[in-house]
Amino acid sequence: MPMDLSVSDLDRIENIIQKRKRVKRSELLFRHGDSFHALYAIRTGFFKTSVSSTDGREQVTGFQMAGEIMGLDGIVSDRHTCDAVALEDAEVCILPFDRIEELSREINALQHHVHKIMSREIVREHGVMLLLGSMRAEERVAAFLLNLTQRLHARGFSQSELVLRMTREEIGSYLGLKLETVSRTFSKFMEDGIVEVKQKNLHILDPEALKLIVNTAQCE
């Protein structure tokens, strides 16, 4: 949490972290219906969150990586409303929410930080809604790749090389596409010399081309 704070305040915030928890690949950190009492900050690893409809269709609502917060959905009803699954072995910090609220009352910067995290999530979801509501398959995939690389780059990873921790089906669920369409789109991008895909490994050769795809209205 990058903020300008006194050392003592920083200490107190550190103390919110009561314990850490390891989650193995494909294990659930929490699931729909679990009672809510904490947020989770990812230390290492990679997660997906998903909701599902009464008739069983799953919608991946996001992919989360180190430094990101999960569990905000649980505040409103004291129950989690989505599932969080580790896509690789992971470690999270458990942040008891009552402690966060308590300390937020005393440390203004923390209070504002919490508000920002929630607002950021709302804005992120607006972006996903735009993607799901109005973009074509290629635009969705391009936007997805750009978003992933940007976030990875901010964490010190390469801008052009990445490992897809999730399956094509999970990507498809997130983007509102079928796994075959995701696969075909990757192949198309390869033909066009925009990316190199080899299983889970992806190399972006021409990021500008991806940006062009996202920012150009193919239709209308």
Add this chain to the structure above:
Amino acid sequence: MPMDLSVSDLDRIENIIQKRKRVKRSELLFRHGDSFHALYAIRTGFFKTSVSSTDGREQVTGFQMAGEIMGLDGIVSDRHTCDAVALEDAEVCILPFDRIEELSREINALQHHVHKIMSREIVREHGVMLLLGSMRAEERVAAFLLNLTQRLHARGFSQSELVLRMTREEIGSYLGLKLETVSRTFSKFMEDGIVEVKQKNLHILDPEALKLIVNTAQCE
């Protein structure tokens, strides 16, 4: 804001409302890029919020009615990231956000209430993502109608009669459909005797049929 509070605390919360603002039909309450300093609680009227992509496509992110809060998107970057347009003459309470944060530090119930409002918005958006990502046109429209009537009913309006304040195009934008598809779906529901639509006026004859459409996987 329904909470159990002391009278004096309630008074202090009331005082957050520094002023009210009238917004005429089709006028903007705020727009993308405006600097953020307040949330808005709708007293009367009806709004839509929307984001748009760089190439100009608009995505309606929600329809808001009396009692609902707008502007949460602005917290993260101190700028609004969406547009809020009144779909009928409206009045809102201006809630300066620094005052909300100030008072939240002193009144626990208010703090938690604010957190819940933001969490509720996140959960709502998860639902929209599910709709946009995996539902068919009829399911989307059915879900939309049920959601609207449910919210109107909670405000004392009829469960079965409603006035669509938005155009078919705006409904379509929200649901990721074209206006013609929305229109055709309404016509289909009329043929099936599920609703009666006459311009902006809509009468739900068979709410159970709508629920069935939403909860039944047409495909997969």
Add this chain to the structure above:
DNA sequence: CGCGTCATTGATGTGCATCAAGTGGTGTGG
């Protein structure tokens, strides 16, 4: 009353889903 906006409906097109077959990589147990 006439114009503009919004809505309906039909005809046609297409992007993605669906169905299906085959490949390669991975992990497991013999």
Add this chain to the structure above:
DNA sequence: CCACACCACTTGATGCACATCAATGACGCG
């Protein structure tokens, strides 16, 4: 260490739901 099984992925053929294009109709407002 290899053989087998399984899963993830790719790729092709086909179909369909919804978009697009187009024409007409119904309000409502100045």
